[in-house]
Amino acid sequence: MHLGVVSRTIGLLLVVLAAVGALPLAMDYASEQPTAPWAWMIAVAVGSGLLLMVVGRRGWQRQAGPREAAAITVGSWLALAAVAACGLRLAIPEATYAECWFEAMSGLTTCGASAFGERLPIESFTPGVKLWRALLQWMGGIGIIALGLVLLPMLAAGTSLNLFRSESSGLGMDRLTPRLADTVRFIVLYNLLLNALLFAALSAAGVGWFDALCFALTTVSTGGFANYSNGVTGLGNPLAEWVLCLGMLLGALNFVLVVAALRGQPGPLWRSEEVRAYFAVLLLAAAAVALILSTSGLYDRDPHAALRHAAFAVVSIGTSSGHTLGFDRHPLGWEGWPAAATVILLALMLGVGCSGSTAGGIKMQRLLVLAKMAGAARRRFIEPAVVAPLSLDGRPLPPAQQFTVITWVVCAAFSWFLGTLLLVCLAPVDLASAGSMVLSALTNVGPAFGAFGPSHSAQAAGPLGMVLLSLLMLLGRLEFLAVIALLSARAWRR
Amino acid sequence: MRRQRTVIIGAGSLGRSLASALAREGQEVTVIDSDAVRLDGLEGVGDLRPLVGSATSLRVLRQAGVAEADVVVALTGEDSANALVCGLAKRLGARTCIARVRDAELAASAQAVGLERIGIDQVISPEGLAVDALARIALSPGCVDAMDLAEGHIVLRALVVAADAPLAGRSIAEARQQLPGTWLVAALGDADGWTVPGPQDRLLAGEPAYVCAADDDIARLVPAFDPHATAPRRALIVGAGDIGQPLAAQLDRAGLRVQLLEADPARAEQAALELAAADAGVEVLRGTIADADLAHRLGLSDCDLLIAASAQDQDNLMAALLARARGVRRILAVAHHAPTVKLMGSLDIDAVVCPRRLAASAIQRAVRGKAVAHLARLSDEHLEILELTVAAGARATRHALRHLGLPRGCLVLAIADQQGAVRIPGPDARCQPGDRVVLVCTNEHEALAARTFS
Numbered sequence: 007m008h009l010g011v012v013s014r015t016i017g018l019l020l021v022v023l024a025a026v027g028a029l030p031l032a033m034d035y036a037s038e039q040p041t042a043p044w045a046w047m048i049a050v051a052v053g054s055g056l057l058l059m060v061v062g063r064r065g066w067q068r069q070a071g072p073r074e075a076a077a078i079t080v081g082s083w084l085a086l087a088a089v090a091a092c093g094l095r096l097a098i099p100e101a102t103y104a105e106c107w108f109e110a111m112s113g114l115t116t117c118g119a120s121a122f123g124e125r126l127p128i129e130s131f132t133p134g135v136k137l138w139r140a141l142l143q144w145m146g147g148i149g150i151i152a153l154g155l156v157l158l159p160m161l162a163a164g165t166s167l168n169l170f171r172s173e174s175s176g177l178g179m180d181r182l183t184p185r186l187a188d189t190v191r192f193i194v195l196y197n198l199l200l201n202a203l204l205f206a207a208l209s210a211a212g213v214g215w216f217d218a219l220c221f222a223l224t225t226v227s228t229g230g231f232a233n234y235s236n237g238v239t240g241l242g243n244p245l246a247e248w249v250l251c252l253g254m255l256l257g258a259l260n261f262v263l264v265v266a267a268l269r270g271q272p273g274p275l276w277r278s279e280e281v282r283a284y285f286a287v288l289l290l291a292a293a294a295v296a297l298i299l300s301t302s303g304l305y306d307r308d309p310h311a312a313l314r315h316a317a318f319a320v321v322s323i324g325t326s327s328g329h330t331l332g333f334d335r336h337p338l339g340w341e342g343w344p345a346a347a348t349v350i351l352l353a354l355m356l357g358v359g360c361s362g363s364t365a366g367g368i369k370m371q372r373l374l375v376l377a378k379m380a381g382a383a384r385r386r387f388i389e390p391a392v393v394a395p396l397s398l399d400g401r402p403l404p405p406a407q408q409f410t411v412i413t414w415v416v417c418a419a420f421s422w423f424l425g426t427l428l429l430v431c432l433a434p435v436d437l438a439s440a441g442s443m444v445l446s447a448l449t450n451v452g453p454a455f456g457a458f459g460p461s462h463s464a465q466a467a468g469p470l471g472m473v474l475l476s477l478l479m480l481l482g483r484l485e486f487l488a489v490i491a492l493l494s495a496r497a498w499r500r
Numbered sequence: 501m502r503r504q505r506t507v508i509i510g511a512g513s514l515g516r517s518l519a520s521a522l523a524r525e526g527q528e529v530t531v532i533d534s535d536a537v538r539l540d541g542l543e544g545v546g547d548l549r550p551l552v553g554s555a556t557s558l559r560v561l562r563q564a565g566v567a568e569a570d571v572v573v574a575l576t577g578e579d580s581a582n583a584l585v586c587g588l589a590k591r592l593g594a595r596t597c598i599a600r601v602r603d604a605e606l607a608a609s610a611q612a613v614g615l616e617r618i619g620i621d622q623v624i625s626p627e628g629l630a631v632d633a634l635a636r637i638a639l640s641p642g643c644v645d646a647m648d649l650a651e652g653h654i655v656l657r658a659l660v661v662a663a664d665a666p667l668a669g670r671s672i673a674e675a676r677q678q679l680p681g682t683w684l685v686a687a688l689g690d691a692d693g694w695t696v697p698g699p700q701d702r703l704l705a706g707e708p709a710y711v712c713a714a715d716d717d718i719a720r721l722v723p724a725f726d727p728h729a730t731a732p733r734r735a736l737i738v739g740a741g742d743i744g745q746p747l748a749a750q751l752d753r754a755g756l757r758v759q760l761l762e763a764d765p766a767r768a769e770q771a772a773l774e775l776a777a778a779d780a781g782v783e784v785l786r787g788t789i790a791d792a793d794l795a796h797r798l799g800l801s802d803c804d805l806l807i808a809a810s811a812q813d814q815d816n817l818m819a820a821l822l823a824r825a826r827g828v829r830r831i832l833a834v835a836h837h838a839p840t841v842k843l844m845g846s847l848d849i850d851a852v853v854c855p856r857r858l859a860a861s862a863i864q865r866a867v868r869g870k871a872v873a874h875l876a877r878l879s880d881e882h883l884e885i886l887e888l889t890v891a892a893g894a895r896a897t898r899h900a901l902r903h904l905g906l907p908r909g910c911l912v913l914a915i916a917d918q919q920g921a922v923r924i925p926g927p928d929a930r931c932q933p934g935d936r937v938v939l940v941c942t943n944e945h946e947a948l949a950a951r952t953f954s
Contacts, residue, residue, distance in 0.1 A: 391794050393768040393784040400777040 007498050010065020012077045017058030019082045019154050023089060024051035026141055030093070034134030043096030044134060051089045073497045076488040079173050082150055083480055087111045090142055097135050100126055104469035111476035112464075113142030114150070115483035116364060118230020118328035118452030119443075121472060123463040127235045133216060139231045140223035146483070147227025147257070147364035148197055149173050155187055156194045173484065182266055193261045196268070197364075200226045204253040211245040221246075225253040228364045230328030230452040237330035237339070237460060238318070247314055247331060251321050258284070258325035258359030279399055280360050284370045287358050291350055292320040298347045304335065311335065316347075324354040326366040328452025330460035339460035348455065352442065357449040366450030366482060368418065375403060375411045417486035421448055425478050433471035443467070447475045448482035503528050506867060507564050507594070509555040509585055510575035511538040514600075514626075514856050518573065518863055523548040530564045555585045558592070567593040571867050574599045579606050583618060590619030598622045598866050600859065604746060624862050626855035627742040630809075633858060634743070634832055635750045637851050638805055642722050642729025644708055644851045648715075649885070649938050653922035654914040655715045656686060656885075659725040663705040667724045673699040679724050682924040683713040686913055686940045687883055694883045696909045696940055710940075712913045714924065732756055732804040732830070738789055738819040739810025740771035743834055743855070747809055752780040756805075759798065760784045789819045801827035808833040813840040820849050885913075885940050891954040892933040902927040910941040910949055 024047075031044035070078060091110040095103050105121035112119050122128050128136070145153055151173040182189045201222045208218035217233055221241075224231045234240020238247055256264075263275040275281060296316035299305050305312035315332050319340050322329045336342035340351060357367015375398065382394040396403040425444040430437055439456030443464075446454040453459065457466040467475055481489050491497055504527045508515050511533035519542065523529045529548035532555050533539050539550035553560035555576065566572055572589040574582035579601045586597035601607045601623045610618055636646040645658035661668050667675045672685050687694045688701055689708040695701075703709055703725075713721055722729050735751050737744045740762035748760045748771075760775075760782050762768040772784035787794045789806075800806075806823040808816035813836050820833045832851045835841040844852040890896055896904060901912055915929065916922045916936040923929075931937060931953070941949050 389783075389785070389797060391785040391787045391797075393762075393765075393772045393786045395769045395773050395776075397773050397776055402773050 007073050007077060008065055008068055008071075009077075010062040011068040011070050011074050012065070012081060013058045013062030014065050015062075015070065015078045015154075016082045016085050017055040017062060018158055019150055020051045020055030020058065020085060020089060022150075022154055022157055023086050023145075024048045024055065025157075026145060027051060027090075027093060027138075029141060030097075030134035030138040033137045034097075034132050037133045039132040039134060040097075041134075043093060044138075046096055047089065047093030050092055054085070054089065073491070076491045076497065079151060079484060079488045080480075080492055083114060083484065086145075086150060087114050087476070087480075090114065090138070093138060094135065097132060097138075098122075098126065102469065104472050108464060108472040108476050109139065110142060111479055112452070113139055113229065113231060114146040115450050115479040116143050116146045116227045116229040116326070116366065117447060117450040117479045117483075118143070118224070119447065119454075119458070119464050119475070119479075120231060120452075121464050123235040124465050125463070128232070129234060129240075136216075136220055136233050140220040140229075143227045143229030143231055144201070144223040147229060148194055152190050152194065155190050173488070182262060182269070189262070192265050192269075196261055196265050197226060200253075200256055204249070204256075207249045207253075208246055211249050212243055213241060213246050217241060221250060222253070225250050225327065225329065226257045226364065228254060228257045228325050228327040228359065228366070228450075230322070230330075232329065236333040239331055239333040239339075242334075244310075244314060247318055250329060251318050254321050254325045254327045254329065255288070257327070258363045258365035260360040260362040261364075262362045263360075274399070277399065280370045280374060283374055284358060284360050287354075287370070288320055288324050291324065291354055292317045295320055295343075295347045295350055298344055298350075302344045302347075304342070304344075315340075319351060320354060323351050323451055324358045326357045326359055326449055326451045328446070328450075330453055333461070337461060341455060341459040341461065352455070355442070355445055355449060355451050355454075357451070368414070368449070371398070372411045372414060374398060375408060376415070378403070379408060379411075413487070414485060417490065418448060418482070421478060421481055421486070425474065428474055429467065429471050432474060433466060433468045435466050435471075439466070443475065444478060447478040450479060450482055504571070504867075505565065505569045506530070506571045506573065507532065507561075507566055507569045507589070508573045508575060509533075509582075510577070511535075511542060511550070512575060512577065514860055514863075515573075515575040516542060518575075518860055518867075519548055521860075521864065522867065530569075532560060532564055556581060556588065558588065561585075561588055561592055569594045571596045571598065573863060573867070579603050583610065583620060586621075587619035596621045596866070598624060598863060600624050600626070602627055602742060604628060604742075622866050624859050624866070626859035628746070629858040629862060630743050630834060630853050630855035631747045631750060633853050634747055634807055634809065634834070635754070637832055637853070638732060638735060638751060638807060639754055640718075640722075641731050642726040645710070647885070649712075649887075650914050650916045650922045650936070651920075653715055653916070654712060654924065654938065655718050656710055656712050656913070657718055657722075658689075658708050658710050659722060659729075660708045661703045661705050662726045662728060665705070665725050665727055667703050668705040669702060671700050671702050672697050675703060675724075679721065681713075681717060681720070682926070683711060683717065683721055684911065684913060684924060686710040686712045686911060696883070696911050696942065698908055712924065714922075730804070734803060735759070735805040735807060736761060736798065736800070736803050736823075736828075737807045737809055739808065739815065740767055740784065741809065741811045743811075744807075744809040745771045745775065747807065748782045749775060749778055749780045752782050758782045761787060761789060761798075763788045789822050795822070795826055803828045805830045805832070807831075810834070811836070813837055816840075817844060817847075820844070821847070824848055883940060883942055884946065885938065886946065886949060887936060887938050888950065888953045890931045890933055890935045890937060894931075894933070894953050895951075896931045896937075896953045897933055900928045900930050901925055904952055906952065907945055907948065910939065910945045912937055912939045914938040 027048045031041050035041045087110045091106040094106040094109055108121045182192055204222040204226055205218050220233050263278055267275040296313045299312040299316050300309055318331045330339050332339040358370050359365020361369050361371040378396045385392050385394050422444055426441045429440040429444055435457045439458050442454035443458040464472055506522055506527050507530045508519050509532045511531050519529050519531045530551055532551045534554050536552045542550050551564050566589045572594040574585040576582055582599040586599045590597050597620055599620050607623050607625055637643050640646045640657055642659050643657045647656040649656055685697055687710040688697045711721055734757045736759045737748050738761045740760050748758045752758045765786055768784055768786045775782045789795055806828045808819040810816055816833045820831050823831050830850050833844055833849050835844050835852050835854050841852055841854045912925055914922055915925050918934045937953055
């Protein structure tokens with residue numbers, strides 16, 4: 007492990023954070039709120055960034071190998087969350103640092119679980135704070151490293167592939183162009199375009215420009231932060247709810263395939279097994295939940311609301327967004343729904359979004375691979391001589407790739423199990439609430455059930471529980487491997 | 501009349517047999533090969549010129565007289581070299597260029613961009629021809645050989661007359677009375693080979709007969725020859741090679757339940773992936789039919805059809821014999837080499853397909869422009885199917901068929917008029933100028949037939 011290159015790269019990424027941090031400063035300046043917290047945060051980011059760059063000056067010319075890449079990725083996500091939490095802590099004087107750290111990590115990992123909303127209503131925050139929460143999700147949706155690759159070309163020289171791989175699984179990340187940096191640029195451009203479209207659509211639906219901006223940023227990134235303590239219900243705008251539903255659907259669609267389609271190659275998107283399964287599962291789940299709600303008697307006076315709330319909850323959880331809706335019907339949101347509907351939502355919490363999108367969780371591609379592996383095993387059981395190699399979209403899936411999917415599942419299962427046990431020890435919550443919240447954190451959904459349901463914040467976890475949950479979010483967002491790689495002594499050997 | 505000039509590139513077994521056949525017909529033939537050893541002894545076969553050199557060299561091609569050649573046939577072992585040679589020859593001025601292309605992908609790519617742009621007039625794929633032939637035979641109940649004539653409107657099916665068949669032992673004339681309609685027996689087989697039958701010849705049990713009928717009429721005729729013939733529901737193909745894999749896909753598209761057996765694990769995996777990508781529901785299995793356990797699990801005794809289609813003749817022979825022993829109803833086999841064709845023909849195998857012979861006959865058709873296909877189950881080549889265009893003023897336009905004085909051993913199977921309508925003629929039918937006639941005749945009557953119709 008060469009620490010110089012790690013140090014200088016994290017330093018560079020902190021400067022990127024400082025640049026984005028200028029936006030909430032401008033926002034609060036325009037709305038005549040104190041700007042000092044943001045100025046301090048920028049100072050801390052630039053200062054620590056420069057310090058790290060000076061420390062790592064000898065690594066300036068070096069290339070990051072896989073071990074360095076893992077350290078850079080994990081280190082930069084931790085460092086950026088720490089600095090971003092400083093800004094929140096300074097701008098919200100009543101909040102504790104643990105809450106702010108949780109909020110910053112939940113934002114960066116596009117998880118969307120919030121520490122606020124119960125003790126401190128979100129409506130009481132300055133516009134700068136709301137914008138900063140949304141911007142954190144926007145950055146996390148693109149990926150810190152990917153954003154760095156686009157903004158800082160010097161980062162791209164030679165080191166990019168290893169870095170990029172350690173931040174995202176590489177599943178579904180086909181190159182559109184011979185140069186990786188160009189591909190990432192296209193994807194970031196598409197992300198911006200999608201944000202602009204959603205902003206325009208929300209404005210057209212009658213949402214104020216500031217809410218439209220923040221909701222666009224937190225929706226395309228499948229994040230889930232809202233400017234209101236009661237989530238999307240705070241907008242009070244059914245049309246906007248449909249628009250957000252569409253935005254989440256697009257946010258969890260494979261960006262690489264959509265960009266290829268926009269550049270004149272619609273075939274791969276149209277034929278993609280993953281995309282088809284993604285829409286099929288969401289459609290089926292939404293229909294089932296809508297049926298359950300409409301027969302439950304809860305929505306007798308308003309069938310449109312039953313359909314809207316069902317579709318919204320299914321898309322929100324399936325795409326790992328975590329936007330919540332329904333407080334106009336039930337003070338508890340989807341928690342007041344019949345158990346059958348809740349079970350469907352819990353299953354969707356695994357994450358059915360597409361690979362190569364901003365969605366988290368297991369993702370539809372891995373689910374498809376698992377299903378195909380099960381199918382092949384079944385065929386081999388019946389006739390041992392049968393040759394059943396797996397393929398996805400007509401391309402073979404070699405055993406090595408199947409193995410990475412299994413690795414993900416094993417890592418996720420152990421993290422979920424151990425995380426749940428730890429959370430029960432650290433916080434006075436019941437096992438069901440803890441289990442659903444840990445799963446929700448690992449798959450970056452956000453809200454969960456019970457004590458962590460949509461009508462609650464993450465307060466119930468307490469400061470230690472919040473730190474635990476924030477680390478689980480990072481583990482899930484980086485898809486385990488980079489973090490686990492750093493846990494071995496071999497990674498640190500020089 | 502100027503003699504036709506042909507340049508053949510590649511003196512492999514196909515090139516050699518084609519060269520000697522054409523030279524015997526009196527054509528001017530040049531054979532190019534980079535390997536002098538392979539050209540040895542060719543000179544003795546017929547009046548032809550061997551030329552040692554690389555066919556992708558312009559100097560060698562000029563020396564071979566490609567610029568004045570009527571036909572250039574590229575038969576080297578390399579697909580891409582064959583395509584390139586055709587392109588070069590076309591630029592030099594050759595009239596017709598034929599390339600052997602084994603790789604289906606390459607052939608499809610060339611077709612997609614337009615063969616004439618690459619300078620190829622016709623692509624010949626031995627494996628592709630074998631796949632088509634096997635699929636045709638497999639899907640025709642009771643058939644031991646199957647050919648399509650006149651763009652598929654007329655079918656020629658070789659049926660073995662069953663002992664308990666309604667027509668067994670009848671003469672052709674009786675059979676035609678018993679089973680009215682437009683159909684013909686084009687040839688009768690016996691131990692000595694094939695003959696074109698007259699009205700008094702008998703359909704003997706156990707002997708094959710080529711039946712010619714319209715494509716929508718043949719299903720009515722088959723039970724009269726073989727009452728037990730049934731359409732296959734399930735097929736087992738042995739060998740997932742250049743023939744087995746596309747054949748599996750084709751039979752799957754035809755609605756059969758297809759299993760593909762391959763001994764090589766890597767090849768099996770590749771075939772399974774490619775078939776799955778093509779949305780074929782073929783089940784690929786790893787193993788051989790010699791594995792008694794596997795054969796038992798596959799349930800060979802109630803298998804309709806087994807096709808031995810691997811690249812090795814001895815494997816195919818083995819698979820065919822084992823399948824017969826285990827009670828498979830119909831067995832088709834591929835034989836790549838002439839001795840194996842002969843050997844398999846003498847065994848209890850329902851049909852034998854030889855890719856090389858199909859390619860040779862396709863090339864000869866292209867080179868000579870008249871013979872449609874050779875009609876022979878075994879290696880004898882003395883019966884041929886000809887497709888001729890009736891010329892204005894030909895004798896055939898003036899008289900009905902029965903008054904043309906066509907010798908025994910020469911029979912008109914079908915007449916296609918200029919509008920494309922195809923009919924099987926009765927004895928009183930008459931040809932119009934511009935009609936295309938399909939006839940079967942022995943080698944010695946070929947010239948006479950050509951004189952009568954054109």
